[in-house]
Amino acid sequence: MSDIQAVNNSSSDEIDLVELVKTLWQGKVTIAVCTVVFTVCAIVYALTAQQWWTSKAVITAGQYQNTANIRSQVTNLYAVIDDSSKINNVLDSETLLHDYVTEFNAFDNKKAFIENNEIMKQYADKAEITDKNKAQFITSWAKRISASQPDKKNQPDVYQLSFEATSSELAHDLLVAYSKDISDKVRDELIDALDAKISYSQQILQANKLALEASAKQQLANELIKTNYALDMAKSADVTKPLAEMNNNELFQIQLGTAALAEKSKVLDKIKDLSIFAPKLGIIHTKLELLSQIKLDHNITLQSVRYLQNTDYPISRDKPKRPLIAVLGFLLGIIFGVAIILLKSAFNKSAK
Structure with a gap:
C-alpha cells in the first residue's frame, strides 16, 4: 500500500513540475517583457547615475633628511637645552606621521576644507546648500575623505589617503589640495611647538x-x-x-x-x-x-611624511558598477515576470 502511495506522490510531483513549466512557457512573453523593461531601466540608471571616483596616495614615516631644513634652524636650541631628546621627540618621524594622520582624519579640518576650498564651494552652489542642510552636506563629504591602514598587521606605519569626488580629475585635485592643507597645519603646529620650547627656555634662563x-x-x-x-x-x-x-x-x-x-x-x-x-x-x-638668534621660518617646506605612492588619477570609477547593475536588473526582471505568471495562474485556479 505504501509503495502505491509513493508512486502516486511521485507522479503528482512530476505532473506539478510539468504544469509549472507549461505555465511559465505560456507566460514567456510577460517574462520577456518584464526582463527587457527591468534591464533597460537598470542600464539607463547605470548610465545616468552620479559617478564617483576615488583618488589615493600611500604614505609612511618620513626620513631624517625630510626635517633637516627645520633642524638647521634650531641648532642654537640644541646648544642651549641640556636634553636634546626634548627637541628630537617633536621632530621624530613617527610622531609627525601620527600627527599627520590624526589631522587628516579630524572632522574639523575636513569641515574647514569643505567650507573654504573653491572646488567644494562649486559643489555647494550646485547643491543649493542652505543653513538647514549645510551640516548634512559637510558630513556627507567628510565621509569621502579618509586616511586608513590597508595592512595594519604587517605594515602598521603605512597609510592610504583617499578622496572621493564626481570625476577622476576632481578627486585628484581635491586630494592634492587637502593633503597640502594638512601638511601646512602639521608644519605650523611643529613650529609652534618649537617656539614654545624656545620661549620656555628663555623664561627659565631669565628667571635664573x-x-x-x-x-x-x-x-x-x-x-x-x-x-x-x-x-x-x-x-x-x-x-x-x-x-x-x-x-x-x-x-x-x-x-x-x-x-x-x-x-x-x-x-x-x-x-x-x-x-x-x-x-x-x-x-x-x-x-x-x-x-x-633663532628665527623660525613659518613658510618653510616641511615633508612631515614620505610618499610611497604619489596622489594618482583614478582610472576606474567606484560607483556606479554598471555591469553589476545591468545583471541585477536582468535577474530582477525575470523574477518579477515569473512572479506575475505564478500569481496569475494561482488566481485563475482559485476562481474556478
Missing part, C-alpha cells in the same frame, strides 16, 4: 638670570660696605700702606692700607659686570643670545 643678578648685587653691596668700614678703620689706625703681618681672614681687611682700600671702594662702586660675583651669569647671557 634675575636670581643670580640679585645675589651678585647683594654680594657687591656687602663687599662695598665692608671695604668702606675697613677704610675708616685703616684711617683711624693710620695704616696707609699694606701690612704683611696681619691676618687676611679678618672681616675688615685694614691691612691693605688706606690707599688700597680707597681704590678698592672706587672700583667696587663702578662695577657693572655682575658676573665677577656670579660667573654663571656669563653662561646665561650666552645662552640667551643664542636663543635670540
Whole structure:
C-alpha cells in the first residue's frame, strides 16, 4: 500500500513540475517583457547615475633628511637645552606621521576644507546648500575623505589617503589640495611647538638670570660696605700702606692700607659686570643670545611624511558598477515576470 502511495506522490510531483513549466512557457512573453523593461531601466540608471571616483596616495614615516631644513634652524636650541631628546621627540618621524594622520582624519579640518576650498564651494552652489542642510552636506563629504591602514598587521606605519569626488580629475585635485592643507597645519603646529620650547627656555634662563643678578648685587653691596668700614678703620689706625703681618681672614681687611682700600671702594662702586660675583651669569647671557638668534621660518617646506605612492588619477570609477547593475536588473526582471505568471495562474485556479 505504501509503495502505491509513493508512486502516486511521485507522479503528482512530476505532473506539478510539468504544469509549472507549461505555465511559465505560456507566460514567456510577460517574462520577456518584464526582463527587457527591468534591464533597460537598470542600464539607463547605470548610465545616468552620479559617478564617483576615488583618488589615493600611500604614505609612511618620513626620513631624517625630510626635517633637516627645520633642524638647521634650531641648532642654537640644541646648544642651549641640556636634553636634546626634548627637541628630537617633536621632530621624530613617527610622531609627525601620527600627527599627520590624526589631522587628516579630524572632522574639523575636513569641515574647514569643505567650507573654504573653491572646488567644494562649486559643489555647494550646485547643491543649493542652505543653513538647514549645510551640516548634512559637510558630513556627507567628510565621509569621502579618509586616511586608513590597508595592512595594519604587517605594515602598521603605512597609510592610504583617499578622496572621493564626481570625476577622476576632481578627486585628484581635491586630494592634492587637502593633503597640502594638512601638511601646512602639521608644519605650523611643529613650529609652534618649537617656539614654545624656545620661549620656555628663555623664561627659565631669565628667571635664573634675575636670581643670580640679585645675589651678585647683594654680594657687591656687602663687599662695598665692608671695604668702606675697613677704610675708616685703616684711617683711624693710620695704616696707609699694606701690612704683611696681619691676618687676611679678618672681616675688615685694614691691612691693605688706606690707599688700597680707597681704590678698592672706587672700583667696587663702578662695577657693572655682575658676573665677577656670579660667573654663571656669563653662561646665561650666552645662552640667551643664542636663543635670540633663532628665527623660525613659518613658510618653510616641511615633508612631515614620505610618499610611497604619489596622489594618482583614478582610472576606474567606484560607483556606479554598471555591469553589476545591468545583471541585477536582468535577474530582477525575470523574477518579477515569473512572479506575475505564478500569481496569475494561482488566481485563475482559485476562481474556478
